[in-house]
Amino acid sequence: MKSETGSSGFAPPPYPFDVPVEVRAVAEAMPGGAVDLSRGVPCDPVPDVVAAALAEPDPARPYPPSIGTPELLDAVVGWCGRRIGVEIEPDQVGACVGTKELVTGLPHLLKLRKPDRDTVLYPAVSYPSYEMGAVLAGCRAVPVPVDASWRIDLSAIHEDDAERALCLWVNTPGNPAGALDDLGAAAAWGRARGIPVLSDECYVEFTWSGPSRSILQHGTEGVLAVHSLSKRSNLAGLRVGFYAGDPELAWYLRETRRHQGLLIPGPAQAAGAAALRDQDHVDVQAARYLRRLEVLVEVLGSLGVRAGLPEGGFYLWVEAPGGDEMALVRRLAGDLGVVTSPGTVFGPGGAGWVRLAAVVTDDDLEVVRRRASALAG
DSSP states (O other), X not given: OOOEEETTEEEOOOOTTOOOHHHXXXXXXXXXXXXXXXXXXXXXXXXXXXXXXHTOOGGGSSOOOTTOOHHHHHHHHHHHHHHSOOOOOGXXXXXXXXXXXXXXXXXXHHHHHOTTOOEEEEXXXXXXXXXXXHHHTTOEEEEEOBOTTSOBOGGGSOHHHHHHEEEEEEESSOXXXXXXXXXXXXXXXXXXXXXXXXXXXXXXGGBOSSSOOOGGGXXXXXXXXXXXXXXXXXXXXXXXXXXXXXXXXXXHHHHHHHHHTOOOOHHHHHHHHHHHTOOHHHXXXXXXXXXXXXXXHHHHHHTTOOOOOOSBSSEEEEXXXXXXXXXXXXXXXXXXXXXXEEGGGGOGGGTTEXXXXXXXXXXXXXXXXXXXXXXXX
């Protein structure tokens, strides 16, 4: 990520998920138009339990609590016990206005807490906002290498960087590759050095290889798990997320963020609580994503492009033939009318790879399948 700071101040870099105009134009020229697989924008129905909660007018009247309503915090505590087998207290939890806000804002708040530290560690191939959060806080953004299976390699962290670290980010299931990190090892690494480990677990409900994983399963000391309802419950527009973990760190964030006025609207908090208490709609959504991933694997295979299911998440991480990710991006746009993300969006280590999001309607996916069949036939 490149940005410039000169006499006129900080100049934001280009937004990483903006699809090149020429690529989108090629895809849109396909009869029937483009099918956008470049981003994970929920497209499926809002759960009935959420719609019912949103119909209640009372939560819209008062100012909502920044830390989360008692109902939302109680729903988080209950969800943690049922889904990941972790018992926590409500004061170990805080609400956030979607998790991206928290991801990009945490380095600034952590630097205020420990001004003698200036480094944010994050996976070298990952969601761009980990790096951007460091940049916006005026910190050093130091990528941590990943191994051949796209898992963070803690042994590759230089101790000089660790001594300056404000935090270490991990992400399971990972974006873009869907890998599952050893969260116990990450928690132990951070505790041994007094470095908070921040675990982005927003796709935890879509874990395909084994049970759902959370860093909280390895104790709450020195760790913070970050969760979102955007994909779990198709609620990206409501901006409901939460963090949970270390009591002292949770207290610090709850109190500091109150001064910032970061508030999830009251109706959204009520809807979030209702969504967290219902698992049936999540199971339906997980089945949708897994089915769509399988269709995309089949479609790519018909084009001679090898792809496999991830360990978790709803993205396919596909190696480009010949190592040219933009050639594959253009080919998929021209042959299938599909818009995708080149791997370099997620760091230089993503060169030679392309990410496809299985976050489209079944009708759109059927359009893609028919186009692939026409090419093959």
